[in-house]
Amino acid sequence: MNQDYITPNSWSIIEDGFDVERVQSSESLFSIGNGSMGQRANFEETYTGPSFQGSYIGGVFYPDKTRVGWWKNGYPEYFAKVLNAPNWIGINVVINDEMLDLFSCKAVKNFKRELNMKEGWLSRSFEATLQNDVTIKVNVKRFLSLEHEELGIIDYAVTPINSDATITFQPYLDSGITNQDTNWDDQFWKTTNKELNANQGFIECHTLKTSYHVCTYMESHLFLNGKTSETKGKSLEKEMEVSISYKEHVAKGNTLSLQKYAGYTTSLNHDKSELVSAAKSVLKKATSVGFESLLENQKQAWSDIWSMSDITIEGDIKAQQGIRFNIFQLNQTYTGTDHRLNIGPKGFTGEKYGGSTYWDTEAYCIPFYMATKDQTVARNLLKYRYNHLDKAIENAEKLGFSGGAALYPMVTMNGEESHNEWEITFEEIHRNGAIAYAIFNYHRFTGDYSYIPEMGLEVLIAIARFWHQRATFSTQKDKYVILGVTGPNEYENNVNNNFYTNYIAKWCIEYAVENLRKVEKEFGDDYARIIQKTRLTNTEVDAMLKVAHNMYFPYSEEHGIYLQQDGFLDKEMVKVDDLDQKLRPINQHWSWDRILRSPYIKQADTLQGFYFFEHHFKKEDIEKHFDFYEPFTVHESSLSPCVHSIQAALLDRMDQAYEFYLRTSRLDLDDYNKEVKEGCHITSMAGTWMSIVEGFGGMRVKKDQLHFAPKIPKGWTSYFFKVNFRNHILKVEINHEETHFSLENEGELQIVVDGKVIEVKS
Template sequence: MKDYIQYNDWSIVEEGFHAEDNRISESIFSIGNGRMGGRGNFEETYTGDSMLGNYVAGVYYPDKTRVGWWKNGYPEYFAKVLNATNWIGIGVKIEGEELDLHTAKVLEFRRELNMQKGYLHRTFKAELPSGKVVSVDAKRFLSIVDDECGAIRYSVKAENFSGKIEFRPFIDGDIANEDSNYDEKFWNEVAVAAGDDEAYVVLETKKTFFHVATGMKWAVSLNGTPQSPSAEGKTKEKYAENIFSLDVTEGDEVVFDKFACNVSSENHKKEDLLEWAKTHVGKAFDKGFEKMLAEQAEAWAEKWEWSDISIDGDVAAQQGIRFNIFQLNQTYTGRDDRLNIGPKGFTGEKYGGVTYWDTEAYCVPFYLCTADPEVTRKLLVYRYKHLEKAIENAEKLGFENGAALYPMVTINGEECHNEWEITFEEIHRNGAIAYAIYNYIRHTEDKAYLAEYGLEVLLGITRFWTQRVNWSENLNKYVMLGVTGPNEFDNNVDNNWYTSYIAMWCLKYTAESLEWVKENNPARFDEIVAKTNLDVKGETEKWAHIRENMYLGYDEERGIFLQADGFLNKEQILVKDLDPKFLPIVHNWSWDRILRSNFIKQADVLQGIYMFEEDFDLETVKRNYDFYEPRTVHESSLSPCVHNIIAALIGDEERAYSFYLRTSRLDLDDYNEDTKDGLHITSMAGTWMSVVEGFGGKRIVDGELVFKPMLPSNWTSYSFKIQFKGSLLRLSVFADKVELENLSDKETTVKIYGEEVTVPAQSKSEVKR
């Protein structure tokens, strides 16, 4: 764990330069706006350890996979959201000496991510090898108002010298991904241009032929007076810059404003990209830095109005949740149903920036309750648009009749992950996609979505399950062989309980959805039946037979659901009895040793209990939790939140709070020693779940919103807002009461501690704790 990030309610603050942790900081101080993003790199030259990272949403490259032993059905590529043109660059020379914090003596340093207003602010004082001292104040943001633009204000003060300061603003497209499988660069040049105070680079991706135009325009002042220096424009392959100098006297301050844009062929015609870049960067320049920053603050205020969680009495907990919410809101805005949420967002290259089941299982609950319902609807439509590809993916594996297997990893609907035990066996992701449809409808009552899009997806998924099981004459049951559950430390197993359980649920929910569409939209029902060649009677009877006869492992002696066949044959060791030197085991043990151990990467059986809690009594939940949690190493970022929620359910405050801190500060404190690779964006939604569903006890039971709040002992109070069926509510939990405020224009009824509470429009109500 790291502990150099300062506690603060609304900001992430690094005091003093921690060069040894710079990659971690670059991840933590990442910024984005849903359309593009980048790591917290320095604008000026830095020759120390760094991972340069700027990313444009939706632009990817199919990097050929590296597989020693090719298996039939393997994807030929792993899609990667590309490290794109570096637009932030501002080279600075003091009397010919490069400003570089790796070679300079850093006298003062402070870096702040202002989450309330949405900008990155860095100040430092540095002594160059020559003895010259400069102070720098740099402020940067990516606009969520003009989401193809960003702006930088970079000021340099001459502390102890007079002389010449050279500025070299540039845009550099000669970029490589660190995770390139064959050390290949993925961009070709289309055009470069440099004028007096502007420059442009237009690039094309190899193979996929996306075009991205990056432009910049700048202005400079000296001690508050605008300057018009003579600038030299220079270009080379994939690179354009302007170079100019200003004479300064000791104490003078130069303020340099740089405006930039990234426009892609995803949103504009290729032949018009350069003109669009000039238009966008020109508009940003005309607005000016202060106006753009003010608009940014206003837009973020609106986002926080919807999604903020307030915690009193625990700054570490408060900072953690706001950091997670901030990163989620700047990663995905819901404006474009072609986009989704990569596990690292715009903060690093690991996992390729592509879509996993994390979106449906963890992110959908967050956006459902904190944003306009259309945001979540777009995430669901994203999967609908990939249905044909999911059917093709299943066909490659021998499935028929419209069976759909959604990919484990994708950016365009095609599977692009090539680890056999993940790609072909971790099929529970199909269930998460179906569950997200159910979750969306029960929160919004938008049942029309079933007829419009949802039912077709459910049919494809259900047809997959019916073909993926087989009848065991030995057990006289249907079984699910050769699968991997969420616990990837136990793969290629038979009858993973969670996978089988969610498959059973899918069969039931699809049948119910089919009946609803038949009754409420018969014309669309007939259309879907014809389109999918559905044998309504024959197929639904098959679904029912599988549901009623599915094998689910159970240990009578312990009263627990078996994670998979043979799990209890493993040596049963608890994590607390494991030598800490082996943790994390994924970094210290061979894969063979991990697979033979009983250690669990993340919630598996408990994932199913979390999702289908209403199916089990509290004692059953507790028995399974007390058995599986002590065997869990939580080496997936998706693990602590589920354990927090169940711990809160069974009244275990100590474990609930411990897991909350772990999930909320996972990256800030570098719990798993991997923050340098990028932030865990999708699991950040789990932090929100930990407060709202964990401590807040939020559930939906029989279509009704229910709360059973817990107040951690070191919190004075906490509050959050959620949307539900068109109502906006704020729940505030205090030591002696729970306050529910209805911010909507219609009466709302919920249950708190089992008591039905009706709150009129624009009113408050209280329940004693």
């Protein structure tokens, strides 16, 4: 049974009532971020119940030494981990000498938590009766500034409501933190300096091994009934903690509040010797503006984001809440302003997957950022991979490839492979194809070809070289085969001739050569530079094309479909509907051996190929493969429902398309996979956007034109979205009677709707 405690609301995520069993799930769902840093929704005050603390800084990681029972040649030395950074949100709250702790209070009433997605802030309010019988009312609001990316702000207010009380606030910084996700329980941080002066505090520390230097800082201001309090703070210091204690007697019904300005300055952006002065500069700017003005600026920044990226749905509040939650988290996680950063599968909401970059970025996220931002944002994501090309070549060399062949990592922070499950590290090589496909997708959508001669062609050549070397010629089949792989469906390992892998390998080679010829013809200087750098010869190109043109694809004449891989039909073909629902999800109930022998598909695999290369196949081909594979798909990957939603919509199966959409949009809110306490599924959230725009809206790019085939779920009254197509801001409004297109900037745009050419003007 899915969780169902989030109040339906079109613009907010709301939790009413306090339940210790929900705390860790809510810490994930109510996470906040600003692209440079983020944090789980941990309580500011002390909480001794089950909790998963998490504050994270984009780009700061630790190489946690690989831990496996049996070492294999080629294993990476470490698994890259985003670090739980020093805690700056902490505020101990003491009422008449008793610590406020919701886990031990006599009673907690009127508890409400709200993540306001429209304006970009998190609030919490409650009434608590402590063991000393004092009842207080608490109101807290915090946000991470989009305007000042190193800054977070908290406003924490306490009102005694049944008696006078002596209230102590102790805002603190703590560098003595650890990751929940660690191989050896290492201490990741070393504290080197602490500083307290007046109402400010600073802790300097650096990561071991990677030597990222960070200053965690704070400044606090005390108010009584909204007016500045004259109470002076008392400085307190421990080995890895600094705090300031403010103590004041507060009459019943009066409100004592603390405003805390805090955050991180890092050696990613400053000289390591200047981190404290940089922090003081941030504090000076922030406190001169003040909490309320910073909050207004935050609202405006989010208004600007929503003006382009919002999808409005009329008539289905849960669907509306779901899509906005997904869009909000995507914008919190990645803003596109720093090409050194990328998008981890959990974003800033947890530590699973190490906060690293996966193929999810290229396969799922780039379409969202291309269409809702300036194209430079998506270009920065492509530049990230180009900057790591040398490391990708090194990764391939470690596995025995040569001559400039590149294998991009399954998991990375800095271009090095840092994943150590053999069936993924060595075998899930289809990720190389997603990198190449993103280059194709970017050019197709933006029309910006400049990336390819400048950077992209080098990437394409290196990937094509890998596929050339990875393929084996089978004398039995008289074709090239690719052996020992894991496709997108990770519930099958070490298979031969995975259709998706073979197909994208063939396409990668042909696409690389196609662009090689184009660059040779149209960008002579770039071509000469690239040939000199890569030492590519016509003989090698011919050998690559021989592999591509003679690739083997397993096929069933009986079913008239491509097989997911050799031997797929040898399995006991029991469909998902015939499974005992008590055994779902199977990854939490079955042994790995049983899963591997089953026909069950974790996520779109063959259908992933039909999604990417829809333009290569007829609609009846897609339908035949969808009908065969979907009944065996358990959708236990967050990346699965969106692809199926898009294809169901293409096939005019709107009830099924809507069901898949709702699952992907509310995957975390309703905790379908019963794991949301580990963090939210950020990269799959881009698939939710795709489900509406590409699925229901039917948006495609064909021959430099936008095409639409609009449909609408029967329970919706209408919906609308915007896309930035080659600097044309196109608004699409769809209801059951008609679809309306309008341009929001100057100019005109020719589009195709249900096969008919239409001119759209400002």
